Amino acid sequence: MRLADLEKYDPITIQCHDNPDADAIGAGFGLYTYFKSIGKNTRLIYSGQNKIHKANLKLMVEKLEIPIVYMEDKDTYIDGLLITVDCQYGAGNVTKLKADRVAVIDHHQIEMPKLELKEINSSLGSCSTLVWKMMKEENFPVEEDRILSTALYYGLYSDTNQFAEIYNPVDMDMRDAIPCNMSMIRLFRNSNLSLAELEVAGIAMIRYIYNDDHKYAIIRSKPCDPNILGMISDFLIQVDEVWSCIVYNEINDGYKFSVRSCVKEVNASELAAFVSEQIGSGGGHMEKAGGFISRKLYEEYYPTLHSEAYFSEKMNEYFDHTEIIYADDYEVDIADMDKYCKKKIPLGFVKATDIFPVGTPITIRTLEGDVDMMVAPKLYIMIGVKGxxxxxxxGQFEKSYRIMDEPYNLQDLAERTEYIPTIKNRVDGTARFLTSYAGTCIANGKIGIYAKQIDQMVKVFTNWGGDKYMLGKKGDYLVVRCDDLHDIYVVEQDAFLKTYEPCME
Ligand SMILES: [Mn+2]
Known part of the structure; x- marks a missing residue:
């Protein structure tokens, strides 16, 4: 669904979830600004038991002059179109108003699959990002409106624990692109907690689950603002005996959690994705991450399990069923592996020096996250079948590939991935599509690999340098180059099948 699809309706009422947070208000304000700008009779409302009372939200509404109105009368009929934002019409966290035509714009897990008019993207860190993206798609000049930009920025900032738990590249693009009033953000940030919440945080820290074998801790906090989970986990990870931790609480429609890690063997981002697999979403960075578990899905999958047991079991499963490989010292056993060659399909490649000069620190942004590198004279960047x-x-490149004449097929890649990789110069902030510089190459079939499908999680610290491991999940492939038995890595199942075939010898 696009915003243009909603332009036939008038008037338009935008409703945030009850007890709106900064993201709901920011996203709602974005939609309000958009529909107002095309002359619609528009209003921004919320309902529920409580009026906005948190200090930071009151400041946000006041300083950015956001015309949000509290709707006391829950029986009024909504004429024209009702859009629920950062929530889904009919779900538990939003008062159901009477309306005939309803649209949903949200970034949570789908709860109300039957609604027809909806744009739901649950991989985004905030609904503000989704609204920003939709406004950009209609060529609305968001960046020219500093007040609106600040509202959207603060929405994302709050929903990702001050960007500590941001992971979707589109969220990062918005964070980097929009101008915002930092002194206002500072003002909001420093009115973040109430005295009552300070007490909730204090009490939470007294009771914890600790696992001695794996050095992890779990804390369940009483209901509080999700920001506080981040603060508690930032505190908890500093304990010498704690190497990774999860802090969570129960909210209306599920569980919100924060993850921290201080060891390279545990990537917080992936642990967050692991504990919310199938029943929610999660991600972030190496050290800090967070996520959400949907109550509806939790109850479907784990009808009798209480939450403390769930988190403990997931943590144990994570640690007990993972093999860690340090490629430099690992003696790979090729006896149980098969030999494969790269299929003769076109791949992309970029000479890093074609984009930026030698020595430029760069960040390559892909669907799987940001990778930092430095432009080196002989650095080639490969673009695989799924982006x-x-x-x-x-040297490696010339041994394995042949360069083709035809230009890189961007259309083809766009059909296979949700996000086209970008490359950014970290000195001046300029970002470009990696694909604009790509040539096409094809494997020459000379260099083969040994591979086997893995039956549990594997973390590989490759010999390419860096402290970050590659994660392989059950079904993915563990791969080693035939000409270098310490060049070990992991290829995702689907990408493997698209890229490799048994060698014809
Ligand atoms: Mn949100």
Whole structure:
């Protein structure tokens, strides 16, 4: 659904969830601004038991002059179109108003699948990002409106624990692109807690679950603002005996949680994705991450399990069923592996020096996250079948590939991935599509690999440098180059099947 699809309705009422947070208000304000600008009779409302009372939200509404109105009368009929934002019409966290035509714009898990008019993207960190993206799609000049930009920025900032738990590249693009009034953000940020919440945080820290074998801790907090989960986990991870931790609480429609790690063997982002797999969403960075578990799905999958047991079991499963491989010292056993060659399908490659000069620190942004590198004379960047990106060197490249004449097929990649990888110069902030510089190459079939399908999680610290491991899940492939038995890595199942075939010898 696009915003243009909603333009036939008038008047338009935008409703935030009850007890609106900064994201609902920011996203709602974005939609309000959009529909107002095309001359619609528009209003921004919320309902529920309580009026906005948190200090930071009151400041946000006042300083950015957001015309949000509290709707006391829950029986009024909504004429024209009702849009629920950051929530889904009919779900538990939003008062159901009477309306005939309803649209939903949200970034939570789908709860109300039957609604026809909806745009739901649950991989985004905030609904403000979704609204920003939709406004951009209609060519609305969001960046020219500093007040609106500040509202959207603060929405994302609050929903991702001050960007600590941001992971979707589109969220990062918005964060980097919109101008915002930092002194206002500072003002909001420093009115974030009430005295009552300070007490909730204090009490939470007294009771914890601790696992001695794996050095993890879990804390369940009483209901509080999700920001507080981040603060408690930031505190907890500083304990010497705690190497990773989860802090969570129960909210209206599920569980909100924060993850921290201080060891390279546990990537917080992936642990967050692991504990919310199938029943929610999660992600973030190496050290900090967070996520959400939907109550509806939790009850479907784990009808009798209480939440403390769930988190403990998931943590144990995570640690007990993972093999860690340090490629530099690992003696790979090729006896149980098969030999494969790269299929003769076109791949993308970029000479890093074609984009930025040698020595430029760059960030490559892909669907799987940001990768930092430095432009080196012989650095080649490969673009795989699903938009995955990995480094190579001139020498390796020439041994394995043949360069083709035809230009890189962007359309083809766009059909296979949700996000086209970008490359950013970290010195001046300029960002470009990696694909604009890509040539096409095809494997020459000379260099083969040994591979086997893995039956549990595997973390590989490759010999490409860096402290970040590659994660392989059950079904993915563990791969080693035939000409270098310490060049070990992991290829995702689907990408493997698209890229490799048994060698014809
Ligand atoms: Mn939100």
């Amino acid at each position: 995955e990106v990995y480094p190579s060197t001139k």
